[in-house]
Amino acid sequence: MNHFDEMACLLYLEGQLDPARSRELAAHVADCAPCRDLLHALQHETILLSSALTEDNESMPARLASAQVRSLPSWVWTLAFGAFAAGAYWFWTDGIGPWFDQLSNAGFGGTDVFSMIVFTGAFWEGWSDMIDAMQIGALILVAIVVIGWIRRRLRRSVAIAVVISALLFALALPPQAGAAEVRRGRSILVPVGEVVHNDLIVSGPSVRIEGTVEGDVIAFTRNLTVTGHVTGDVIAFSEEALIDGNVEGNVRVFSRDVNLQGAVGKNVTAFGRSVDTISKSNVGGGMIVLAGEADLDGKIQRDLLGMVGRTDLDGLIGGQAWIRGGSLTVASSAEIRGPAKFEGPQQPVVEAGAKLASPIQTEITQERQRTRRSTARVAIRAIFGYGGALVVGILLLVIFPGFFRATLRETDSIGLPIGVGALALITGAFLLVLGILLLIVGIGAGVAGVMAYAPILYVAQVFVGTWLGNKIMGQPSAVTSAVVGRMAVGLLILRVAGLIPFLGGLVWLLVLLWGTGAVLLGFYRTSRAESAPNAPLPA
Amino acid sequence: MDARRHPEGMSPAEQAVAHERIALAKAGNAEAWGELYRQYAPAIFRFCRRTMPTREDAEDATMDIFVKVRQKLSQYDASRPFSAWLYTVAANHCWDLLRRRKLRQDLETGEVEKMPLEHPDPGQLEQLIERRTGQEMRRALDKLPARSRMALVLRYYAEMSYDDIATTLGVRRTFVGVVLLRARHQLREILEGQGGAKLAAGGAA
Numbered sequence: 001m002n003h004f005d006e007m008a009c010l011l012y013l014e015g016q017l018d019p020a021r022s023r024e025l026a027a028h029v030a031d032c033a034p035c036r037d038l039l040h041a042l043q044h045e046t047i048l049l050s051s052a053l054t055e056d057n058e059s060m061p062a063r064l065a066s067a068q069v070r071s072l073p074s075w076v077w078t079l080a081f082g083a084f085a086a087g088a089y090w091f092w093t094d095g096i097g098p099w100f101d102q103l104s105n106a107g108f109g110g111t112d113v114f115s116m117i118v119f120t121g122a123f124w125e126g127w128s129d130m131i132d133a134m135q136i137g138a139l140i141l142v143a144i145v146v147i148g149w150i151r152r153r154l155r156r157s158v159a160i161a162v163v164i165s166a167l168l169f170a171l172a173l174p175p176q177a178g179a180a181e182v183r184r185g186r187s188i189l190v191p192v193g194e195v196v197h198n199d200l201i202v203s204g205p206s207v208r209i210e211g212t213v214e215g216d217v218i219a220f221t222r223n224l225t226v227t228g229h230v231t232g233d234v235i236a237f238s239e240e241a242l243i244d245g246n247v248e249g250n251v252r253v254f255s256r257d258v259n260l261q262g263a264v265g266k267n268v269t270a271f272g273r274s275v276d277t278i279s280k281s282n283v284g285g286g287m288i289v290l291a292g293e294a295d296l297d298g299k300i301q302r303d304l305l306g307m308v309g310r311t312d313l314d315g316l317i318g319g320q321a322w323i324r325g326g327s328l329t330v331a332s333s334a335e336i337r338g339p340a341k342f343e344g345p346q347q348p349v350v351e352a353g354a355k356l357a358s359p360i361q362t363e364i365t366q367e368r369q370r371t372r373r374s375t376a377r378v379a380i381r382a383i384f385g386y387g388g389a390l391v392v393g394i395l396l397l398v399i400f401p402g403f404f405r406a407t408l409r410e411t412d413s414i415g416l417p418i419g420v421g422a423l424a425l426i427t428g429a430f431l432l433v434l435g436i437l438l439l440i441v442g443i444g445a446g447v448a449g450v451m452a453y454a455p456i457l458y459v460a461q462v463f464v465g466t467w468l469g470n471k472i473m474g475q476p477s478a479v480t481s482a483v484v485g486r487m488a489v490g491l492l493i494l495r496v497a498g499l500i501p502f503l504g505g506l507v508w509l510l511v512l513l514w515g516t517g518a519v520l521l522g523f524y525r526t527s528r529a530e531s532a533p534n535a536p537l538p539a
Numbered sequence: 540m541d542a543r544r545h546p547e548g549m550s551p552a553e554q555a556v557a558h559e560r561i562a563l564a565k566a567g568n569a570e571a572w573g574e575l576y577r578q579y580a581p582a583i584f585r586f587c588r589r590t591m592p593t594r595e596d597a598e599d600a601t602m603d604i605f606v607k608v609r610q611k612l613s614q615y616d617a618s619r620p621f622s623a624w625l626y627t628v629a630a631n632h633c634w635d636l637l638r639r640r641k642l643r644q645d646l647e648t649g650e651v652e653k654m655p656l657e658h659p660d661p662g663q664l665e666q667l668i669e670r671r672t673g674q675e676m677r678r679a680l681d682k683l684p685a686r687s688r689m690a691l692v693l694r695y696y697a698e699m700s701y702d703d704i705a706t707t708l709g710v711r712r713t714f715v716g717v718v719l720l721r722a723r724h725q726l727r728e729i730l731e732g733q734g735g736a737k738l739a740a741g742g743a744a
Contacts, residue, residue, distance in 0.1 A: 037662065
């Protein structure tokens with residue numbers, strides 16, 4: 001008689017043989033010991049396989065313990081980050097500039113408190129420390145991104161090892177090996193005749209570029225002097241900046257005093273208390289000035305855009321001019337080849353002999369107009385603030401779901417968090433005063449402690465908003481997208497309520513106290529609950 | 540049937556609860572969905588752990604599978620066991636991932652048909668698998684080519700039917716048995732190698 005092969009035996013065991021053949025095999029096995037043994041061995045193997053596969057040898061990772069976080073549609077991220085980036089940009093360009101302007105208009109001179117805090121004294125000495133901190137922060141951020149990216153491909157331990165070794169490698173590298181040359185020191189000088197064949201990043205109290213830099217110059221310094229030749233851009237954060245050489249690219253300077261005496265191939269952006277250009281200076285492109293006062297004697301080949309407290313115009317503007325600010329004086333030697341527009345509280349003074357393509361179109365800014373403008377600004381601010389808060393909320397929810405839930409639970413008990421928040425605010429205000437005092441006395445580090453309070457204030461609205469959303473849209477959910485939806489609705493309501501005059505202020509105060517208290521309590525509970533596994537979901 | 544793998548293989552009362560939960564989740568109830576997730580996530584995670592090369596892959600796959608399940612929940616036909624449907628979604632997802640990676644070399648189907656199936660000696664086979672621990676087996680399973688491992692997991696962990704396995708792996712139904720048997724042979728070879736190494740190590744000691 002013929003034996004059945006292994007295939008048939010397996011199919012028989014798995015109930016996959018047709019009935020006739022199945023009967024045949026059963027009959028054969030009854031008489032045939034080898035086939036019976038094979039059947040048993042196969043069955044044994046099946047049992048072994050099945051138990052090896054189903055054995056509960058590994059617990060489920062914590063991040064899978066509750067509902068998932070991946071359900072967030074990608075457009076939410078795109079939108080949120082877009083709003084965030086736009087908000088940051090707006091804040092930088094529109095928020096800070098006019099503020100400077102206002103400060104200067106209000107008569108704060110070179111020795112005013114603000115300049116002292118930002119540009120001089122103790123804080124300024126700390127610049128290089130700040131740069132270190134920024135670099136470390138950036139490195140950590142990069143590391144997190146890299147870990148996230150690698151983790152999908154490698155085991156965790158390998159990924160961490162890779163990232164750490166990459167970091168160590170990066171730290172161990174001499175700075176010169178980077179894409180740009182980095183120099184640090186008390187006094188940095190690129191002497192006449194020296195040619196730097198690279199971008200140059202410098203930080204130190206004094207920077208002088210007398211030689212040639214074939215690339216960009218990025219400077220963090222107190223005194224920047226460029227008398228040499230820079231083929232790229234000059235980007236500087238400084239107290240005093242003097243550009244007396246030849247810059248082929250753009251000049252972007254954030255400085256208390258900006259002095260332009262040389263030639264710039266492209267555009268100039270100057271941001272400071274005072275901006276001066278002398279008559280021999282030449283800007284190949286346009287110029288943007290955000291300053292307390294501007295004395296423009298040089299040539300600007302294209303447009304001038306200025307938000308300046310007091311403007312003296314003596315030179316040439318090849319294109320059009322648009323200036324907003326306190327006052328404008330156009331000297332007899334001045335020439336504007338394009339249309340000119342001035343917005344300010346008083347008529348510009350145009351001396352006889354000034355060459356204008358057309359009379360200066362003047363708009364006297366009045367109270368009514370100001371309100372309208374500021375209403376628009378408030379609306380924009382509210383929209384970006386909303387986007388920012390939403391981003392912060394989503395990030396918290398995704399990155400720290402445990403903390404998020406704990407804080408949300410705390411928000412629910414209204415009285416306690418408000419009390420804690422009020423206490424924290426008073427403490428915070430005390431610290432703020434202390435910090436400012438310390439700062440003025442001269443210890444810049446004092447400000448850091450106060451700074452830590454700011455993010456909590458921002459986060460506060462997230463939790464109150466989510467709480468509000470939960471109240472309006474029904475029971476809280478464990479699903480991320482639903483939480484985000486409730487957060488979005490709640491935050492929107494808070495924003496709108498916050499816009500109401502007077503009442504809005506009270507709303508914000510309440511949100512601030514309540515949310516801050518909840519966040520602090522949430523921190524407290526999360527740190528305490530660390531040892532307790534799987535905190536229950538909110539009911 | 541293991542209740543952990545197939546959670547609705549339980550008492551009728553529990554089954555009714557499970558059915559209601561699925562219906563509620565289908566209707567969009569977040570609470571029911573959360574329950575469903577907690578009920579099935581461990582089984583699906585283990586499934587992914589058995590089929591995917593790394594733990595991180597398994598975690599990611601588990602999340603993605605439940606996102607898919609949630610989206611597709613309306614398509615679930617209640618006359619079928621829920622776990623069977625769930626495993627089909629999971630299997631398709633993991634198999635897609637594996638296929639998209641550079642595991643193509645061991646995915647060729649051609650050789651399946653002409654593989655010589657030696658008739659093993661039952662005594663030797665028994666000896667080979669005797670006293671094997673689950674861990675030894677899993678280690679050997681990890682060394683299998685992706686498709687062989689997948690086939691064994693689909694059959695002996697997810698307890699999928701030959702039809703479903705055929706659909707998932709994209710082979711003809713008649714070859715499912717061949718794929719499974721071939722996988723077992725490969726597994727035996729690996730175990731043999733391990734046993735040999737073990738013996739050698741024992742001899743040296």
